Amino acid sequence: MGIMIYTRKMIALVMACIGVMQLCAQQKLNLQFVNMVGESKLNIGDSYKTSFDEPFTVRRFKYYISNIQLQDDHQQWHKVSSECFLVDAEDPASQAITVNHGLKNIKSIKFLLGVDSIKNVSGVQTGTLDPARGMFWTWNSGYIVAKLEGKSSVSKALGRYMTYDVGGYKPGENASRWIVLPLTPATKNKPLQAISIKADVLAWFKGENKILIAENAVCHEPGILAMKLADNYSHMFSILQKQ
Template sequence: MKPYYLLPLLFLFCIACKKDKQEQKGNIQINFKNVVNGVPLTLNTANYTNANGETFTVTTFKYYISNISLVKMDNSTLRIPDTYFLVDESTAASKNISFQAPVGEYRGISFKIGVDSTRNVSGAQTGALDPVNGMFWSWNSGYIMAKMEGASPASAAADKTLTFHIGGFKGNFNAVQNVDLVSPISLNVGLQRHPQLTLTADLYNWFTGINLIRFSDNATVHVPGELAWKISMNYRTMFRITDVTDL
């Protein structure tokens, strides 16, 4: 007697094995390196010069990275759920983030600088989105997407400070910006290929590119609006993938 009754079980087992293989995941790590016009960013002490020739120092530099997606070889995108990170130059650990993704070959990565509208109106949150991190205005104005503070002799502020708190998630001045970066990313657990990407973020781009920002004219942004939006249009170009290696 042939064990035909085992065939359905074998079929189900094969399907389960195939599903497990398809759903196999690995780890991707991103290391952020903040610079100013190519020079490593150093808080509080180093002097830099913007595109208008105005010197400045930086005391605070933070930005949200969220809604990460991987771009497949056919140009379709794979959204990675629950990816909300706050990169803070003063906290070394925050500049190294990681997430799980299905194994495969990818041609690039995309993400938002800032926090999407849904999370802006979702009430009190925890982790990177906790208001205790100092990146939240109010339930009406929402999150500060990116923050730069410092000082400049050219500052229009009476105390010569620079305060750029960039936010706004509504209407024509939505400061949530999309970033798309192209670079081969190979994630293969069996071959021990767990990619580590280095993303360089250049603060110099905040004040030049699409819109030239002069500290002598504008040294303070505290609310959503046209100026915040103009700076966000500039800094969406600040990221470059400068290295990809396997852990």
């Protein structure tokens, strides 16, 4: 009996030591989202042109980032955050996200651009999911995944507005997209401390679908146009820098 008790204590001690080692191995990774228009940094109110030579200005640019995961050398994914972050071009602090992880090497980063379907039907929420943030429609439509609003001289909407509030979570209307960004080359034997991720506004207008402001200046509900925009903005992210 004494030997069994001693063995159990030893096992508990070993497990405790492993836990301490894992805790000590935890390190911070800073993700900095850099909003850009092509090769230029996005500035609210500045004038830009799409790839189709349509002029526009931006007054709002927001998007949700959630379910952040990191991939190790063995192709295994590790979720490092289940939180929903709202990146807002008008709020510099929102563009920096810090996560903790215990990986020696990181091969890729993955996250959901948007809000998972469960949160869309979970009632009134707080923090970044508070409806007061201006990213929630109705109980039917749920959260806006990404918002791009401004003006364009070619827009036929009232006031020359350009407003793309893209959302939807139901089958066939899901505007959320998984984003996978490989870190090439993979970090080796050197703790990765920060990654700058470019978010290019121009991707909204080109890619899988050609979006002309003159023809489609407004999107305020789930549907065909929202899905086309979602397929386009799924390509707006790229690794700008890592250190």
